[in-house]
Amino acid sequence: MIELQINTTQNVNINFTAASVGERILAYIIDWVIKIAYIVVAFQIVFNLFEWDKAIDEMDGWSQRAIYMSFLLPVMFYSLVFESLLEGQTIGKRIMKIKVVKIDGYQAGIAEYIMRWFLRIVDLNMMSGIVALIVIVTSKKSQRLGDMTAGTSVITLRNNVNINHTILEELEDSYIPTYPNVIKLSDNDARIIKETYVRAKASRDYETLTKLRKKIIEVVEIKDFNDTDIQFIDTILKDYNYYTQGM
Known part of the structure; x- marks a missing residue:
């Protein structure tokens, strides 16, 4: 292999x-x-x-x-x-x-x-x-x-965790999404965002988090947000799961 x-x-x-x-x-x-x-x-x-x-x-x-x-x-x-x-x-x-x-x-x-x-x-x-x-x-x-x-x-794809499993986020029943434009992302996009986010957050790589946030804003076309990089990316992942799990 x-x-x-x-x-x-x-x-x-x-x-x-x-x-x-x-x-x-x-x-x-x-x-x-x-x-x-x-x-x-x-x-x-x-x-x-x-x-x-x-x-x-x-x-x-x-x-x-x-x-x-x-x-x-x-x-x-x-x-x-x-x-x-x-x-x-x-x-x-x-x-x-x-x-x-x-x-x-x-x-x-x-x-x-x-x-x-x-x-x-x-x-x-x-x-x-x-x-x-x-x-x-x-x-x-x-x-x-x-x-x-x-x-x-x-x-x-054999013996690999399904992409949908790697991007799942726990959401409360009362969760209200913030960015509906996240539906422009694909499962593969969300997986890459999450893997990058988890690694950068764990290693405190704030430069990568900033680059990731800018890339998401460019792709998803978001104009207004007030969160920090970590809060923003976390919200993006939760919103993506909210919309895709509900389909």
Whole structure:
């Protein structure tokens, strides 16, 4: 297992375990089983149930190719769509409990997913995935070319505490939130904020607390507050839990 030490924008090191080659291959196989199942079912329904085969036979070559390509679009964009919708996971990755993350500790975005998807042409489609396999094995951060370009890696979620567990705060029933804009944060953002906050508070690293407070204000877009750095960050974490637990 390769340990990934991710340095966040708050200069805090967080350790993750990179997904093994075996886990990534199994996730890839599961995804392809799903793609093949879709192709079989889609073609059976359209060509057998609706009997379009005769109509298509009468079309010119370009029209036939266009129809076939339209059926293959979900297969072509499968990984891009699912990684965008499931925050770094396809169905295969979710089953294998692995996911794509940025190497700066934050959740990957659509730009990173597009870059990874585009470079699948080189990584996975050329030489039957041999390129991806060689690059992952030789990379220090277990990255394929798409990951290196997008600044991402694939980590395992096995034997780790669930993110929701790491960001939970005890709230009284009468708790009243202060900053509703905290819903702009993701679970990953809240986890990083809490880990940074706990470490900086324990070591009395007030400079980091100030930087963290400024970053939160920038992301969450808060204009008015009267609390100290510690009180402010503590309130942010409690407010985040208040709104997300209630959803």
